[in-house]
Amino acid sequence: MARYLITRLGQALIIVVLVTMITFVILHLLPGGAARATLGKDATLAQLAAFDHEMGYDRPWIQQYVMFIGRLLRGDLGYSFQLNQSVAEAIGQRLPKTMVLSLFSTMLAVVVAIPLGVVQAMRRNRWPDYTITTLSLLAYATPIFFMGLMMIILFSQVWPILPPEASQGFTLGEVLADPAGLVLPTITLAIVTVAVYSRYVRSSMVDNLNENYVRTARSKGLSEARVVARHTLRNGLFPVITLLGMYLPALFSGALVVEALFNYPGMGQLFWQAALKRDFPILFGVTLIIAVATVLGALLADLLYAAVDPRVRLRTAARS
């Protein structure tokens, strides 16, 4: 297990390093380079040159990359002149709010998707299965912001029980203090997630229900409910853990749209506003942090899977 942990950590580290390289390359693809990006399009040539020299952007790329990494390691993600704030600080304020939104909607999605998927698998190719399949394909085909808007129209206009905008609290505590504002963003983000998860749970459960061990379980005279509860459910749900990790990029993309729609003060909204204002230090900082969060999330999911599934647990234990 320890060895598995180390190998998996090593892989994650390599990916993070590659992510920094990719960001670095894109940064240098910018017309006018990082200086133009940081100082904006009104800066004079002299100002740009001075900035380049100060930041070391006139040195060879390799050296620059080393310096870039050095700054990253010190937690220095750059400075946003437009926000008049260090990038790290800006992200620090927003990151927890995005995490809370993603976490809540994932939890909601899992809680809804598992029973749906299980029902579909048990009633496969009958009307409950077809209905849920059609609904999830419909949810998957709907742009998130359109879905969110429908929710707003339904629950803030037609039947006004929830605010159409998320809480504008500055800190996470303030946001949490106004849970009503979180309801619509969370549900909107969860709906698409449910569509993806339930399809996955369904196919995983169907695969397991077709396994021979299920026939053995039935031959013991177990009721169908017990067969599902004690045998297939666990085995069918193990792979869902890895899906949680694999789905993270899509989840964050969705969060970006949801935050923009509901004006929720998270990373996504920060990124969006920075994009409209061409505030590159923020854009790169957020990209980097969101990528690291994705890698860590996937790592966590893989380790959790290895810890709970005896097939993986014992195999990795035997090797180390």
Add this chain to the structure above:
Amino acid sequence: MTAPAEAAGTPVPADEAPVRGQWRQALTVFAENRLALVGLVIFVVLGGLCFLGPLFYRTDQVHTDLASVYLAPGTPGHPLGTDGVGYDQLGRLLLGGQTSIVVGLAAGVLATVVGTIWGAIAGFTSGWVDAAMMRVVDAMMSIPSLFLFMLMATIVTPTVPMLVLIIGAFAWLGPARLVRGEALTLRSREYVQAMRSMGGTGGRAVRRHIIPNAIGTVIVNATFQVADAILYVAYLSFLGLGVPPPAANWGGMLSDGLANTYSGYWWLLYPPGIAIILIVLAFNFIGDGLRDVFEVRLRRR
């Protein structure tokens, strides 16, 4: 000799079944999937309307007409009303559909081609080249795609070809992973070994065995890529980084419609929304149907 084979009974003797062409057989299976057929019909109808419609239903989608803004549906000459700058909404829907479908198809195909090449090279070479290529894919995949698209859209001005390039340039990661996995499994198939035991070369294995067998997976995935690309275009428009007017696409129209939600101009919101849902659904259905086609012919007995 195995128990499950018993249930299936015996195969039809070779001399009894009528010979059916590969294509006809494929068509039959595709048509058996009702949803796939529905998807195909939706796609043909929408595509036909968008590309042929404007030939018969001519509207001015370049010059604004501030004298006739926000006309309600049913107004003479404007069956679906007009928008905030006086464009005819129906005409604009047809025009926008062209962009959405073209961008979706082009980006989906581009992503599939790039991804297939990348994944195939990684899968065939294996060893450290494979490892390096796949780590790059992992790294790029860990940056959520919408963030990447927006980043690129802030760097270059989005035009239709640029949009295709941006989406295509990052959406190939999924197909790359898929094709690599497929190449790895196909390489170890017994029929490839049989060919090698006859003295066949690696090139022949790729040409005659691996590509024909992997093509199905790739095509199925491409349809899903098209659906995703159409959604991404919509997201970029919603986030203000889409193709600027007077060009139109359904995503952009839908985003514009959002601003008018509270004004009661429903005809600006629902038609493009429904159009996007329909076209994305159509491609997903078609993908499902194609998957059946490619799987069923491999199913034994």
Add this chain to the structure above:
Amino acid sequence: MTPLLRLRDVSTDIPLRQGVVHALDHVNLEVRQGETLGIVGESGSGKTMTALSIMGLLPSGGHVVGGEILFEGRDLLSLPPAEMRRIRGVEMGMVFQDPLTSLNPTMRIGAQVAEPLRVHQGVGKAQARERAIEILRRVGMPRPDKIADAYPHQLSGGMRQRVVIAMALVCSPRLLIADEPTTALDVTTQRQILELIDDLREEFQMAVVLVTHDLGVIASRADRVAVMYAGRVVEAATTAELFRQPRHRYTEALMESLPGAAGHEGGALYSIPGLPPDLSRPMTGCRFAPRCRFATEECRTTDVTLSGDEHQHACLHPVLQPRARAEVAAPVPGRAGPQDEVAPILSVRELVKNYDGTGSLGRKAPQVSAVAGVGFDVRPGETFGLVGESGCGKSTVGRLIVGLEEPTSGQIVVDGADIATLDRRARRRMHRRVQLMFQDSYAAMNPRMRIDSILSEPLEIQQAGDRAGRRSRIGTLLDQVGLPRRVLDRYPHEFSGGQLQRIGLARSLALEPRLIVCDEPVSALDVSIQAQVLNLMRDLQRELGLSYVFISHDLSVVDYMSDRIGVMYLGKLVEVGPARDVVRAARHPYTQALIEAVPSAEPGVAPRESVAIKGELPSAQNPPTGCRFRTRCPLAQEICETEPPLAGGAHQVACHFPLRTAD
């Protein structure tokens, strides 16, 4: 005495995509208390469906459409579901074919075995565990208290099958249904499992239904036998009676198709022509009639039902003569062994193949020693049989010979040329002379290629002939393997196993090779189809002067096909010699054990017990030093820790204590 179980006119339907398969058609059977009923039949005969109908475990959509299944006088079909579940769990137990997949991979063994107790008898957790351990000990699991906490993937196939048996028996059922319980296992393990079932039957005083395709298993283990064909019982009798005098023409034909059966030592096997019928179509008359040599017009039109008291059969022209006993016939002239002076077509010397162990990333695991110093010659026109259990390295030897893998060390000399020294071009040409025939021809054919492309592929690769030449060559090949031309524009999935094997053989022949390595070529086929393919292979050998390396786990098939046999155990050749000598006068204890483990299709031949192998196959990552068999050998002494050389004239053995001295 009323029978424990009686099936009356049971019919079962299984709906499929293309239509309804009538898997069972008016099946009548009875199982008496304490007896073993064998149900024997080929694929599609309905034997498994019979078992599943009794248990109420038919695949989804399948259901019994007519008849009664009376268990202790009660019709199982009319019981409420809860009561049926109780009977299934407590009164009956079932053992399935594939032990590797029939256990829940994420549940501890103890919990799985104890589950019926907990569900049906409300036994407490601790007590259920105790009883699970007790029954695990009873089925011969070493250290059952440890095993109870293990997961299935930590056990070997044989051990897992013991767990499944323990699970079926934990509530002391009245009836045990074993569906091909040993088909997925090696012969030595098969023997252990069958013996276990026999012992337990007496101890628990239960009845056993033993479903199998293997007449040998039936002959040695069943009290009575029911023979099934195409969804019907065609004959039922006591085992001794059935084997002494089969009455139905199908039973007779089946017995004659067995390699090693009486009357065709060295000659051709009887093979049943054609294929079993498609059960989704309506049928009239005897279902075997289209394939029967004695069928008359009456057979095709009249429905025949089982008749008779003790020996029932459904045949209008039953066999009247008792079956001829096996006699040692003189070898057929013309199959006399090839001359020693002739230069060998294939010569293998000191062949070694090690694989890197699968460790986690960047970490070296011990190497797997798959083949460890194997050497033999194959002469032109000869068949060299390579026999051994799974994991002995026989298939690896085959793959090395055809050049699919590179040997770690050692020489492979084909037609006088060491293939390691050949340049690229010559190596490619070499593939013309040596070809491989696969066990599963379906997997070995590209599913998207038509048969004509599949057959012309070797010719294209070797650039043999022009288009027209290839076309006519393919035609000749089809004639040789007895298939019509119209198969050419079809796809592999449209063919049955036997037909695919013919096509595979045709492809191997395309380049007019001198040697064909056949890796388990008939192992996936039914007995009657197997006979067709074996006969074809022998005919072609005679016509074309081919040599075969015939690899199989099935000793009787290897014996039938081969001039000489090599026996492999854990990467080593332990015995080599003329087929008759090796099989009838084995010198190595392992060979002897292997021979004795094969169930004979002659009832009354008591299982001999001179050498019974105990324990499990050691890991090839860490094989025993010296003689690799010594850890399981009843004769092993200290000296066996040094490696015995393969020695002794025409019949060589690698053993310090050979059972017989060389002639």
